Amino acid sequence: MLTKVQIRECLDTFAEMFPDAHCELVHENPFELVIAVALSAQCTDALVNKVTKNLFKKYKKPEDYLAVSLEELQSDIKSIGLYRNKAKNIRSLCETLIEKYNGEVPREHEELTKLAGVGRKTANVVVSVAFGVPAIAVDTHVERVSKRLGICRWKDSVLEVEKTLMRKIPKDEWSQTHHRLIFFGRYHCKAQSPKCDICPLLHLCREGQKRMKKEKKHA
DNA sequence: CTCCCGATAT
């Protein structure tokens, strides 16, 4: 496990590598963000953006998603995968927004998680990106990077990872760090072929050092 | 824990 000073070094390095990391899901309002994040489960941001480009032209309000057949909505998001669940969730989510929230996206985390297809991670993204509330959404990248670097433990659950990160990172840096962790994971510390050979944090990364040794043996 | 699932990288 990394020390407080070592974690500070990680945060500073993330800042140098990705100074303007941000939410890459294209959206113009909280409603579009909720839809985009709900669609993004087990799918790349790039693909979500490709689909929402047309989707957000066709569907502007919650009512619009309820005006078409389930099959039509499925077909509109099919290329994203998990499309049956996601189409069902979006319809249910829109019904709830209309019935309980006057068609608006609620600002409270607890209310957000009551929406179909919106779990803890998605709610964190929405409160953080749409409403400016400090939060750390732990997705596959944040989890992988935190575990590889030793910011948290390998056996930690997603919730434990989030708690650890909140404990070890100053609150006013949560949202920024969250996006930098994602960029670091997405473009540098990748799942399949991490760039350990050029990583500025290799000296404090057990996992990276292990990988480099293996690579040497293979060569 | 399993299932949902197409697109893309390796």
Added chain:
DNA sequence: ATATCAGGAG
């Protein structure tokens, strides 16, 4: 061919 992708629900 297989792993992975801004996860959530049952």
